[in-house]
Amino acid sequence: MxxxxxxxxxxxxxxxxxxxxxxxxxxxxxxxxxxxxxxxxxxxxxxxxxxxxxxxxxxxxxxxxxPAAPGGVPAAPPVTSGPAPVSAGPAPSATARTLPPPLESLPALPVAAGEPTALSDPSAVGRPLRIHLGLDALPFPVDLVQYLSSTDGERLNVQGRASAGSGTMPEMTVRLARSTTDFEPLEGTRKSVTVGGRPGTFAYLAKYGAGTLRWRLANGLWLQVSGPFDEPAALAVGNGVRLDRTFRCAVPLRLPSAPAAAKPETCTITFIAGEDVITGLTVAIGGSYISFTTEHGNGPPAADLNETLGGRPARVVEHPGDGGNQILEVLMAVGGGAEVSVTAEGHYDGAVVRGLTAGLQWLGGADPSSWPENPLPGS
Structure with a gap:
């Protein structure tokens, strides 16, 4: 697999x-x-x-x-002896699933007031609890916007709504980093272009209608835009990338029992049209990585609960992951229709993972501005 x-x-x-x-x-x-x-x-x-x-x-x-759209016609009831059955009226007609309106612009993130921007200080990129990427406008109405910040750089992932009968959705990724090590490759026909007054490269895969635009800023940072773009569309997006603001990547929880050596490695905030915000935080402790994901849910079924952590029933499973190394996974409800899943990888200590999860303080709420500056101790 x-x-x-x-x-x-x-x-x-x-x-x-x-x-x-x-x-x-x-x-x-x-x-x-x-x-x-x-x-x-x-x-x-x-x-x-x-x-x-x-x-x-x-x-x-x-x-x-x-699943198929709801609204199928129910079968007629069986005929029984006695009085003739009363007609229930005409059968309901099939109706399409009602979808929430798509996002027309980037969802707002809490501002990190007074902090340097990626333009003024390129070393600010690579701090997982801060986000610097922005866009003047979205290239199409979208159902999903995900901000991702890590020690390697930042990504803005955008997914549009599938067209009728298509099943595929337009996707766009904007990347910001100090190097291009983890960038998607420039595949297809290449062409030299100018983006915001800076030299860049546009690569186009005609077979898939996909374009990738890459350029380097005067301060040494690299930017890349990938999506269903030809050259003019890619340049329009690239020229609309903003790096003049700094935002917080926040999660609705605290980890007060985390050891002093714990450091954030990745943070994500995902906005889905018509649904709750999904957040993710990965904490590095020595040679281990412990990820916390929060989203709408009621936790595992009662039959799967096998431990209690911090007074909360949870499902705790340890099993081999890719490559055969053990992975520890925890899933538990935290109240208010929310759940937290925890995944530990690397050279983790099961007792430390359980302690972090047991001590987790759930804050809740759908407004990222109310979430802490730093979920780790000392914030």
């Missing part, structure tokens, strides 16, 4: 009792891409980072599994 297969399988298993949300699958796949990169650093798995094409494969699989 490949890393992508595992991501798709795990996501579909987790939401098997609910509608399959392609949006959530994409968010999970993006986060899974980071986990794959961490595993590569730990020599748990080998190979290249998850590509945009591979993520698209997972999306297509989920789209094929979407």
């Amino acid at each position: 490949t890393g992508l297969d595992r991501m798709v399988s795990d996501t579909l298993t987790r939401i098997a009792d609910d509608d399959v949300h392609v949006e959530r699958l994409l968010a999970g796949a993006r986060a899974g891409g980071l986990r794959l990169r961490r595993r590569r650093r730990l020599a748990i798995v080998a190979g290249a980072a998850l590509s945009v094409a591979a993520v698209g494969t997972g999306i297509a699989l989920a789209a094929a599994l979407l």
Whole structure:
């Protein structure tokens, strides 16, 4: 089973009792891409980072599994002896699923007032609890916007709504980093271009209608835009990238029992049209990585609960991951229709993971501005 297969399988298993949300699958796949990169650093798995094409494969699989629209005509009741049955009236007509309106602009993030921007201080990029990427405008109405910040750089992932009968959605990724090490490759026909007065390269894969635009700023930072773009469309997006503001990447929890050596490694905030915000935080402790994901949910079924952590019933499972190394996973409800999933990888200590989870302070709320500056001690 490949890393992508595992991501798709795990996501579909987790939401098997609910509608399959392609949006959530994409968010999970993006986060899974980071986990794959961490595993590569730990020599748990080998190979290249998850590509945009591979993520698209997972999306297509989920789209094929979407449930049919509700509103089918019920079968007529059986005829019995006695008085003639009373007619129930005409059968309801089939109706299409009602979808929430798409996002027309980037959702607002809490401002980190007084902090340097990526333009004024390129070393600010690579701090997981801060986000610097922005856009003047979205290239199309979207169902999902995900901000991702890590020690390697930042990403802004955007997914549009599938066209009728298509099952595929337009996707765009904007990347910001101090190097291009983890960028998607420039595949296809290349052309030298100018972006915001800076020299750049545009690569176009005509077979897929996909374009990638890459350029370097005067302060040494690299930017890249990838999506269903020809050259003019890619340049329009590239010229609209903003780096003149600094925002907080926040999560609705605190980890007061984290050791002093704990450091944030990645942070994500995902906005889905018509649904709650999904957040993710990965904490590095020595040679281990412990990820906390929060989203709408009621935790595992009662039959799967096998431990109690901090007074909360939880499902705790330890099993081999990719490459055979052990992974510890925890899922528990935290109240208010929310759940937290925890995944520990690398050279983790099970007692430390349980202690972090038991001491987790859930803050809740849907407004990121109310969440802490830093969920770790000392904030």
